[in-house]
Amino acid sequence: MNKRVEQVLNDQIKKEASSSQFYLAMASWAENNGMNGTAKFMYSHSDEERFHMLKLVKFVNERGGKAEIPFIEQPPKEFRDLENVFELLLEHEIAVTQSINDLVDICLQEKDYTTHNFVQWYVSEQLEEEALARTVLDKLKLIGGDKGGMYMFDRDLENSTITVAAPN
Ligand code: OFO
Secondary structure (H helix, E strand, O other): OOHHHHHHHHHHHHHHHHHHHHHHHHHHHHHHOOOHHHHHHHHHHHHHHHHHHHHHHHHHHHOOOOOOOOOOOOOOOOOOOHHHHHHHHHHHHHHHHHHHHHHHHHHHHOOOHHHHHHHHHHHHHHHHHHHHHHHHHHHHHHHOOOHHHHHHHHHHHHOOOOOOOOOO
């Protein structure tokens, strides 16, 4: 496998693993603050990010490279409120999209069309994840500080009115 492509794929493995830990921290925080719907949403989002990481690990190894299992920094323990959680989520997804775009660019520079084809799945996934984070954030902004609205929002998440796309 092309060494430069292998390196950026390994960097991406770390980013997906960090996403999984980050959303797990959000899930745990939400659960401890009585927001079970948000917790359910974030636990499932965390699992999905782990799946993204595994998909990369397997791809690198199957193509003759060496996948590195990374050290992950500890995610935050506290969040200001629900809006802050989803703002951070959107910000994080925008950064991940940027790194996927850089990955696509490097595949083209190195003429690695197989990996380029493989990462297209991540390109569409990022589109969906950013759109989902924006939708949720818009809802939260509409609700403002209204406690009843917040309760309904959390219940909607619990009943999966808004869900993270299932991995395929
Ligand atoms: Fe892996 O899609 Fe979010 O980060």
